[in-house]
Each structure stands twice: as structure tokens, then as C-alpha cells.
Amino acid sequence: MTRPTHLRIHQFAGLQPGPRLLVTSAVHGNEVHGTKAMAEIARQLDAGQLTLRRGTLTFVPIVNPLAHQLDRREGDRNLNRNLRPPVIAQDFEDRIARVLCPLIAQHDGILDLHSFQSAGQAFAMIGPRNNTGELEPFAQEATESALAGRLGVSRIVEGWLSTYALGLQRRQQRQSDGSRRAQLISDPHYGVGTTEYMRSTGGWAITLECGQHLDPNGPEVARLAILRTLVFLGMLDDAAVEPHRPAQPPEVLQLYDVIDREDMGDSFEHAWASFDAIKRGQQIGTRASGEAVLAPSEGRIVFPNVKSQPGTEWFYLARPSDRVLG
Incomplete structure (x- = not known):
């Protein structure tokens, strides 16, 4: 097996200035609802069926090509738990981070598309409330809250990094075998993935869990979420997608x-x-x-x-x- 040597990045640059949106999928290699959705939206943009009014839209349909090639969650390790530019690259995911982290920092916000193993309905994950604390200082609560409510899901979850910090405290109390894996899962940086890294650069971020890995409706959940995000940002005309009008507010x-x-x-x-x-x-x-x-x-x-x-x-x-x- 030949290991991948590049990331495939698609970018659509509007002729008018505007927001810079990054959309990612297959951060975990076997989670591909977003990959399929991006292919369809790219086709529609190329065919003139959708018109980018302003701003820059960047797609990374397969963020972890090694894990995708292996049809599993991870390549050498979980990219979405220890994401930062490495000083010395020790594994495949470190090499991805060298390219991905600067790319994230070039954008105003990220929509990261995932799926999950057990049964269940699609839901969104958002960041913390506005704060100036040490764990995850943040000032984009209003943007994330407003966008999450428009994506078409009935459930929204917060509290990711603070929960990880609690679990990390317990993990660090256990005896370590000194392996690379043990070092990673007890690293104080553990829990930082694409969205947390984006927030650390001052941007906003939404994780959308589009359903179970094999849910046939997953790609459509992802496609509508991308279009609704673009409409929310004023990058597409309102007529590009039916707006989401929930019968009742999402459960938080x-x-x-x-x-x-x-x-x-x-x-x-x-x-x-x-x-x-x-x-x-x-x-x-x-x-x-x-x-x-x-x-x-x-x-x-x-x-x-x-x-x-x-x-x-x-x-x-x-x-x-x-x-x-x-």
C-alpha cells in the first residue's frame, strides 16, 4: 500500500469580497457523508446551477486520506484529538496538521462534517459561551448559536472541550506505559480537533454529525447544511435552498x-x-x-x-x- 502524499483541496473564489468558509469531511476516514455532499455542490457550482455571490468557499472532502484509504476512523492516530502544527512530525496525522492548521487559520469559520457509529439522528456541536478563560477563550457565541439553529437538526450539543479537560485529569492519574499512544491520550492538548483549532485562531466553528455512518440520508443532511451555511453567510442567494423552519426550537x-x-x-x-x-x-x-x-x-x-x-x-x-x- 502506498501512503497518500497530498491533500485534495477545492476552492471557489467569489469575485466580490466576503466571508471565508472552510468545509471539511473525512477527518475520520470512514465518515464520508460530507465528502459526497461536497462533490454534488462542486458539480452544481461548476454547472452554474449554484452561484457563489461573494467570499471564498474551500472544500477539503477527505481530510485524512490514509484513514480513508484504509476505510477506518484513524490512520496512525486520531487526527481530531491532537490537532496542532507539529515541531517534528511523528506520524501521518502530524503531516496532515502541517497543511491543515495553516489552512484553517486562513478562514473565518469551519463547518466540519462527521457521522457516528451507533444509531441516532443528526445533530450539531457548538463551542463554549463567550469567555476569557484559559481553556477555550471565545467571542463568537452569537454566530455559532444562530447558525446551528438553521442547519436543520433538532438537537445541539455544547461542552466538548471542558468535558475533555475533566476526563484528561482522570487519565493523567493512571499509570502510563510510555508509548506514543499513551502520551497522546494524556497530552493536555488532547481534545483539540478541527473546530477547537479554528476557535483558537479567533474563528467560529460547527461540527455537524450527519447521522450513522451508513445512513442513506446522511449525504443530503450534509448537503443542505452546507447550502444553509452559505445562505446564512450571504454567499448564496436565499433561493438556493429551502430555509429550515423548525416546528419547535432545537433541544440543547x-x-x-x-x-x-x-x-x-x-x-x-x-x-x-x-x-x-x-x-x-x-x-x-x-x-x-x-x-x-x-x-x-x-x-x-x-x-x-x-x-x-x-x-x-x-x-x-x-x-x-x-x-x-x-
Whole structure:
């Protein structure tokens, strides 16, 4: 197998100045709803069926070509957890970061398109409230909130990086075997991916989880989200896509904890789907030791992953948020 040696980037430069939007997909190689959607929108732009009014639209349909070639989530490692320009490249994902990080910094915002393993409906993930703290200082809350409410999903999730920080504290207390993998998952930078890196440059960012990996509706969810983002930014005419008018406001949830798998013998109580309701004290799973894993409070389970490796995220916990969308 020959390893990929380049990233394929498509750019449409409007003849009038305007926003600079970056759209990415296959950051995890087997998540390709956005890849298919970008191909269709590029075709429509080339055919004159869509007209870019202003600004710059950049597509990176396959961000991790090695993982995509292997038809799996990662190449050498998870690109979307330790994203930063490397001093010395140690793996394939470091080499991607050398190109991807400067590209992100050249744009005003990013729409990052993903999918997930378990069953469930599409949802969006947004950044923190405006703040000047050390973890993730931010001043684009209004833009992210307003855009997320227009993408066509009924559920929006916040609290990603702060939840990771909590999980990282626990992970650093465990004994490390000194491997590259152990160093990465206990790195204080762990949890920073495409959207977090964009926010660190002053931009806004939305992650759209377009559904389960094989959901046949996923590419259309991604396509409509791209078009609605372009309309929201004034880069396409309003007539380019039917606007999203939800019957009721999207549900907003706050991630508050992440639970790692400790052993391959750890097992779920049953086949959970993202956003299944859980009650306080309900058994979620069982450790290899026989210890029951219980829900600490009422809420939802998010991203339950039967394929997670020991020392990495097994599932997340979420509860209702008081955030008001624009």
C-alpha cells in the first residue's frame, strides 16, 4: 500500500469580497457523508446551477486520506484529538496538521462534517459561551448559536472541550506505559480537533454529525447544511435552498462527563444509541472486574462506542442546557 502524499483541496473564489468558509469531511476516514455532499455542490457550482455571490468557499472532502484509504476512523492516530502544527512530525496525522492548521487559520469559520457509529439522528456541536478563560477563550457565541439553529437538526450539543479537560485529569492519574499512544491520550492538548483549532485562531466553528455512518440520508443532511451555511453567510442567494423552519426550537444539551473504557472486557448493558435517556443510578455497563457502571444523574448517553480501545472514550454523558440560541 502506498501512503497518500497530498491533500485534495477545492476552492471557489467569489469575485466580490466576503466571508471565508472552510468545509471539511473525512477527518475520520470512514465518515464520508460530507465528502459526497461536497462533490454534488462542486458539480452544481461548476454547472452554474449554484452561484457563489461573494467570499471564498474551500472544500477539503477527505481530510485524512490514509484513514480513508484504509476505510477506518484513524490512520496512525486520531487526527481530531491532537490537532496542532507539529515541531517534528511523528506520524501521518502530524503531516496532515502541517497543511491543515495553516489552512484553517486562513478562514473565518469551519463547518466540519462527521457521522457516528451507533444509531441516532443528526445533530450539531457548538463551542463554549463567550469567555476569557484559559481553556477555550471565545467571542463568537452569537454566530455559532444562530447558525446551528438553521442547519436543520433538532438537537445541539455544547461542552466538548471542558468535558475533555475533566476526563484528561482522570487519565493523567493512571499509570502510563510510555508509548506514543499513551502520551497522546494524556497530552493536555488532547481534545483539540478541527473546530477547537479554528476557535483558537479567533474563528467560529460547527461540527455537524450527519447521522450513522451508513445512513442513506446522511449525504443530503450534509448537503443542505452546507447550502444553509452559505445562505446564512450571504454567499448564496436565499433561493438556493429551502430555509429550515423548525416546528419547535432545537433541544440543547450540555456534555458534562466522559467515561473511558479501561479494559476490552468492559461491556454495555445493552445496545445504546446516542441520546438515549438514562435515569440516575441506571446501569450503563459493566467493567471487566464485574463493577457496575451507573449513571450519576438523569440525562442522556452520547457516542456510546463498543469499538473504543482501553484508555479512550467509551461514552459521554449529557444533560439539558440553559443556552438560548439566536
